[in-house]
Amino acid sequence: MKILIAEDDLISSRILQKNIANWGYEAVLARSGEGAWLALQDQDLRLSILDWMMPGMDGIEVCRKIRRRKKYKYTYIILLSAKDRKQDIIAGLSSGADDYMTKPVNFLELRARLQTGKRIIDLEDKLLVIQNQLKDIASRDSLTKIWNRSEIAKFLSEELERGQREKKPTGVVLLDVDHFKKINDFYGHAIGDQALLQVVSRLKRKIRKSDKIGRYGGDEIIIILPSCGLAEIQRIGDRLRLSVGKRGIKTDLDSVPVTVSAGCATSELPATASADKLIKVADGALLKAKAQGRNCVIVAGQDPEPVRERKNA
Amino acid sequence: MPDSANLDKFRPIDFCDVLDRIGGDTSFLKELLNIYFQEYVEKKRLLEGAIAREDFTQVCELGHSLKGASANLSLIRLQRVAITLETAGRERQLQLAQEAARSLEKEIQTLKVFLEGNPPGKSF
Numbered sequence: 280m281k282i283l284i285a286e287d288d289l290i291s292s293r294i295l296q297k298n299i300a301n302w303g304y305e306a307v308l309a310r311s312g313e314g315a316w317l318a319l320q321d322q323d324l325r326l327s328i329l330d331w332m333m334p335g336m337d338g339i340e341v342c343r344k345i346r347r348r349k350k351y352k353y354t355y356i357i358l359l360s361a362k363d364r365k366q367d368i369i370a371g372l373s374s375g376a377d378d379y380m381t382k383p384v385n386f387l388e389l390r391a392r393l394q395t396g397k398r399i400i401d402l403e404d405k406l407l408v409i410q411n412q413l414k415d416i417a418s419r420d421s422l423t424k425i426w427n428r429s430e431i432a433k434f435l436s437e438e439l440e441r442g443q444r445e446k447k448p449t450g451v452v453l454l455d456v457d458h459f460k461k462i463n464d465f466y467g468h469a470i471g472d473q474a475l476l477q478v479v480s481r482l483k484r485k486i487r488k489s490d491k492i493g494r495y496g497g498d499e500i501i502i503i504l505p506s507c508g509l510a511e512i513q514r515i516g517d518r519l520r521l522s523v524g525k526r527g528i529k530t531d532l533d534s535v536p537v538t539v540s541a542g543c544a545t546s547e548l549p550a551t552a553s554a555d556k557l558i559k560v561a562d563g564a565l566l567k568a569k570a571q572g573r574n575c576v577i578v579a580g581q582d583p584e585p586v587r588e589r590k591n592a
Numbered sequence: 593m594p595d596s597a598n599l600d601k602f603r604p605i606d607f608c609d610v611l612d613r614i615g616g617d618t619s620f621l622k623e624l625l626n627i628y629f630q631e632y633v634e635k636k637r638l639l640e641g642a643i644a645r646e647d648f649t650q651v652c653e654l655g656h657s658l659k660g661a662s663a664n665l666s667l668i669r670l671q672r673v674a675i676t677l678e679t680a681g682r683e684r685q686l687q688l689a690q691e692a693a694r695s696l697e698k699e700i701q702t703l704k705v706f707l708e709g710n711p712p713g714k715s716f
Contacts, residue, residue, distance in 0.1 A: 289631065290624050290661045294614055301615060332656060361660055383663040386613055 280397060281305045283327035285315035285341065286359070287334055291382070295328060298386050302393070312336025316344060325352060325400045326393065331360035331371065339374040346375035353403045355396035359384065420494040422472055423479045431493030435503050435554040438491075442505065442546055450507030450545045452516050453561040454482070454523075457538045457573040459498035470530045474537050477528040485522045500539075501558070509578065512543045516576035524574060538574035540565060548580045604703040606666035607712065613664070618713035621665075625707065628661055632700060639677075639696075643689050651689050652681025658696070670699045 282304045286292040296306045307324060309315040312333045318324060319341075327345075329338035336344075338358055345354050358376035360367065371379045377399070378392050418430040426434065435451065442449040456462070456478055463471035475498060483492060486502060495501040504515060520541050527534035542565025544557055551557040564579040571577070614620050635654055642650035655678030662671035673695045680688035 288657060288660050288664070289627050290664050293624060293627065294664055297614065297617075297620060361656070361663070382660055383613065383666075 280326065280400075281307055281321075281324050282393070283307045283309060283315060283318050283324050283329075285309040285312070285318075285327065285333065285338065286330040287311060287332070288330070291330070291359075291384075294386075295384070295389075298389070299393075302390055304393070310334075312338065312341045315341050319345060319354065322352060324354070326355050326357075326396050328357045328359060328389075329376070331358055331362060338376075339371065342371075342375040352407070353400065355400055357389075357392060357396065423476060423494055425479055425483075425500075426491060426493035428493065428495055431491060431495065431501055431503065432554050432558075434491045434493075435557065438503055438505050439546055439552075439554060439557065447506045448508035448545045448547045449557070450504035450512045450515070450543065451557050451561045452502040452504065452512070452519060453495065453542045453558065453565045454500045454502070454519065454539045455541075455565055455569065456498040457540055457569075462535060462537070466530065466532055466535060470532050470535065473530040474528050474535050477530075478523050478537060478539065481522045482519055485519055495558075501561075507545060509545050509547055509581070512545055513576060513578050513581070516541045516543045516578065520574070520576055540568040540573045541576040542566065542568055542579065543576060544579040604667060604669050604699065604706050606668055610664075610666035611712075613666070621712040624665060625712070628665060628667075629700075629704075631661065632658075636693075636697070639693055643686070643693060646686060648681045648684045648689075650681070652678055655679070655681050655692070667699075667703065670696070670703065673699055 282299055284292055284295045284299070284306050286295060286308075287310050292308060292310070296308065299306045304326075307318050307321075309318050310333075312335050315327070315329060315333075315338075316336065319327065329341055331338040338360070342356055342358065345356065355378075356376045357378040357380060358371045358374075359380050359382055360371060361382045362368075362371075363381040368379050377396065380389060380392065418426060420427045435449070438449045441447075456475065459471065459475075462474055466474075479492070479494075479500065482500060482502065486492060486504075489505050491503040493501050493503075502519065504512070507515065520539055524536075524538035527536045542561045542563065544551060544561035544564060546552075546557060548560060551560055560579045564577040568575050568577040610621060611618065614624070635658060638650065639654050641647075642654065655674050655676075658674035659671055659678055662668075662674050673692055677689060677692040677696065679685075680692055
C-alpha cells in the first residue's frame with residue numbers, strides 16, 4: 280500500500296520513509312502542500328501523513344481540499360505537528376484529518392495508527408463493493424439480469440441528451456414475445472421464464488456493446504440504440520426479430536416456438552423529445568405490429584408494410 | 593559523581609532515544625546527522641540575514657524548523673535553543689534572537705566535538 284509523506288523537513292521525511300518501508304509500505308514523498316496535493320491526484324494514494332507546517336499550502340489546507348473533493352475514494356489523513364496544545368489538535372482534526380500526532384513521532388505509535396488507517400480504508404473498500412453490488416441488483420431485472428425499467432428509462436434520457444448534443448439520432452426497439460401468456464398457461468411459468476431468458480440471450484448476441492437492453496414489462500424487452508436513425512432501424516429490428524424466431528427455444532420440457540413483434544422509433548420523429556415520449560411512439564408501433572398479425576417489425580412514421588414470415592401461436 | 597541518567601542531560605544527543613526512533617541503525621543516524629549539519633549551514637546564513645533585516649517571521653520559521661529537526665535527532669540542547677529562537681521570532685525580540693543564534697552556533701560546535709569522540713555506534 281502506498282503512503283504519502285508530505286514533510287518539508289528532510290530529516291523527518293527520511294526517518295518516516297525508512298520506517299514506513301520497513302513496515303512494508305511504499306512511500307510517496309512531497310516537500311510542500313502543493314506537492315502533496317499533486318501527489319494525491321493518484322486515486323491509489325489512500326493513506327497520507329501530512330505535516331501541518333509546510334511552505335506554501337500547509338497541511339491544514341491540504342486536509343480541507345481533500346475533504347472538499349468528490350468522486351474520490353476516502354483518503355485517511357494523519358496530521359503531524361509540533362503544536363501540542365488542545366486547540367491545535369482540535370483545529371487539526373476539524374480541518375478534516377482523521378488523526379493527529381505530535382512531533383517527534385513515536386514510531387511504534389505511528390505504526391499502530393497507520394494500521395488503523397489501513398483498516399478503515401479496507402472497510403470502506405468493502406462497503407463500496409457491497410454498495411455497487413446493491414446498486415447493480417437494484418438496477419437489474421431479477422430474472423433476466425438485464426436493466427430494469429427505471430434504469431433503462433434513465434439510460435434513454437441520457438442517450439437522448441447526448442444525441443441532441445452530438446446531433447445524432449437515438450433509436451428504440453420495443454419487443455414483445457408473441458402469445459407469451461399462452462406459453463405460460465400451456466407449459467407453466469417455469470418454462471415461460473426459461474423461454475424469456477433464451478429470448479434475452481438471443482437478443483443480446485445481436486446488439487452492439489454501446490446498445491442497452493432492458494426489461495420494460497412482463498414480456499416486453501426494450502433496446503436503446505445510440506446513433507441509430509430511421510434509415511437503419513428497420514433492418515436492426517428485423518435482425519433482432521429473426522434472431523429470436525429462427526428456431527424453437529429449448530426448455531426443460533420441450534422445444535418451444537417463440538416469436539417476437541417489434542415496434543421501432545427514433546428521435547428523428549416528431550413528439551419524441553423525452554424518453555417517455557419516444558417509448559410511447561415505439562409502443563404505438565408495437566401495437567400496430569401486434570394488430571398486423573405479430574412476428575413482424577413496424578417502424579413508427581413509416582408506411583406500414585411489415586416484414587412478416589410466419590404467424591405463430 | 594552524576595549517575596548515567598543525569599549524565600545524559602549533559603550530552604548534546606540522546607543516542608538511546610534517537611536509535612530507538614530509527615530502529616537502531618547507526619549508519620542511518622550518521623546519514624541523518626550529515627543532513628542536519630548540511631542544512632544548518634544554509635539555515636545559519638538565512639538566520640543571520642533575517643536577524644539583520646529584523647525579519648521576525650523568518651526567524652520564527654527557522655526556529656520552528658530547527659526545533660523539529662533537532663527533536664527528531666534527539667539533540668536536546670539544540671532543540672531548547674531552537675525553541676528560544678522560535679519564541680524570539682514570535683515575540684519580535686531582537687536581542688533574544690541574537691543570543692539564541694549565538695547559542696545555536698555554540699551548541700553545533702559542541703555537538704560536532706562530542707560526535708568526534710563519540711561517533712554513533714560506539715557503545716556508551
